[in-house]
Amino acid sequence: KxxxxxxxxxxxxxxxxxxxxxxxxxxxxxxxxxxxxxxPGKGLTSLLLIQSxxxxxxxxxxxxxxxxxxxxxxxxxxASQPGDSATYLCAVERGGYNKLIFGAGTRLxxxx
Amino acid sequence: xxxVTQTPKFQxxxxxxxxxxxxxxxxxxNSMYWYRQDPGMGLRLIYYxxxxxxxxxxxxxxxxxxxxxxxxxxxxxxxxAAPSQTSVYFxxxxxxxxxxFGPGTRLTVL
Numbered sequence: 274k275x276x277x278x279x280x281x282x283x284x285x286x287x288x289x290x291x292x293x294x295x296x297x298x299x300x301x302x303x304x305x306x307x308x309x310x311x312x313p314g315k316g317l318t319s320l321l322l323i324q325s326x327x328x329x330x331x332x333x334x335x336x337x338x339x340x341x342x343x344x345x346x347x348x349x350x351x352a353s354q355p356g357d358s359a360t361y362l363c364a365v366e367r368g369g370y371n372k373l374i375f376g377a378g379t380r381l382x383x384x385x
Numbered sequence: 386x387x388x389v390t391q392t393p394k395f396q397x398x399x400x401x402x403x404x405x406x407x408x409x410x411x412x413x414x415n416s417m418y419w420y421r422q423d424p425g426m427g428l429r430l431i432y433y434x435x436x437x438x439x440x441x442x443x444x445x446x447x448x449x450x451x452x453x454x455x456x457x458x459x460x461x462x463x464x465x466a467a468p469s470q471t472s473v474y475f476x477x478x479x480x481x482x483x484x485x486f487g488p489g490t491r492l493t494v495l
Contacts, residue, residue, distance in 0.1 A: 277427075305482040316389075316475060317428075317486040324482055362427070366482065372418070372443065373484060375427040 275300045275367050279376035286353055286383055294348040294379045296363035301341045305366040307373065308337050308348050310359045317362065321348070353383045387411055389487035391476050397493045398466045406461040406490050408476030416479045417459040418443075419451060421472040422489075428475065434459055466494045 276299045286292055296306070304325050309317040321330045321337040323346070329338040334351040346363055360380045364373035389410045398404055410417065415436045420428040420443075430443030434453040448470060450462045463470060471494045476487040 307482075307484060309486075316488040317477075319483060319485060322483045364428075364484075372430055372433055373420075373428075375420075375429075377425060377427040 275303075275365065275374050277363060277365055277374050277376035279361075279363060279379050281379060282377065283380040284382070286381075288353060288355060288383055288385050290353050290383075292350050292353055292381075294350070294361050294363075294381070296346040296348070296376055298344045298346075298365050298374075300367060301344050303341065303365045303367050306337075306339050306346050307364050307366070308335075308346075309362045309364065311362060311378070312359050320361075350381075353381075355383050355385055357381060358383050389476055389478055389485055391474075391487040391490050393490060394488065395491050397495065398463075399495050400467060402466050403462070403464050404466065405463075406474055406476075406492075407458070408460065408487060409458045410476075410478040410485070411457065412478060412480065412485065413456070414478035414480045414485075415456070417453065418477040418479070418484070419449070419459070419461045420475045420477065421445065422475060423472050431461065431474075466492075468494050470494050 280295045306323045308320040323339040336349040339346045360378040362378045364375045392407045418433040419431040422428045432451040434440045437456045474490045477484045
C-alpha cells in the first residue's frame with residue numbers, strides 16, 4: 274500500500290530563509306507527483322506537477338524535484354516571505370486516473 | 386472561469402439525516418473526485434469518476450454514494466449521516482495528470 278510521509282510536520286522560519294520541505298513515498302511505481310498549498314479554511318492550490326518522466330519543475334521561487342528510485346521529492350522555497358505561510362501537501366498518483374494519495378502536510382510559518 | 390465549485394460551504398446535520406454535496410467544474414475535465422480531509426490524516430479518496438457515466442470506489446467509500454450527472458457535475462450523497470462523517474469534503478477534477486480542487490464543504494454531524 275502506498276504511503277506518503279511529509280517531514281517536518283511543522284516549520285517556523287524567519288523571512289528571507291531558503292527552505293526545503295520533504296516528501297517520501299513507499300512505492301516508487303508512481304505516475305505523477307503534485308505539490309499543493311492550502312491556506313487555513315481554504316481549498317488546495319496546485320503549485321507544481323512533476324510527471325513520471327520528469328525530475329524537476331520550477332515556478333518562480335519554487336522548485337520541486339522527484340527521485341522515484343529513492344521514493345523522495347523535495348520542495349525548495351527560495352527567499353521565503355510571510356505570504357508563503359500555509360500548509361504544503363504532496364500527493365502521488367498511482368494506478369492511473371489521477372487518483373491521489375496525500376501526505377499529511379507540512380505547516381509552514383514565515384515570520385517577519 | 387470559476388474552476389471547481391462546491392455547495393454548500395457549511396452544513397450541520399443530525400445523525401441519520403441525509404444530504405447531497407454538489408460539485409461542478411467548467412474546465413471540461415473528464416475525471417472528477419471526492420476527498421475528505423480529517424485532522425492528522427490528510428486527504429483520503431472517497432469516490433472518483435474517470436469519465437461521464439462511470440464511478441468507482443476510492444479508499445473510504447462506506448456510507449457514501451455518488452452520481453456523475455454529466456461531464457460537469459459530480460455529486461456526493463450521505464444517505465444516513467453519522468458523527469464519523471464529520472469532515473471537510475473536497476471535490477476535484479483533473480486533466481493531464483494535474484488536479485484542481487474546489488473550496489470545500491465543512492460538514493458537522495451531531
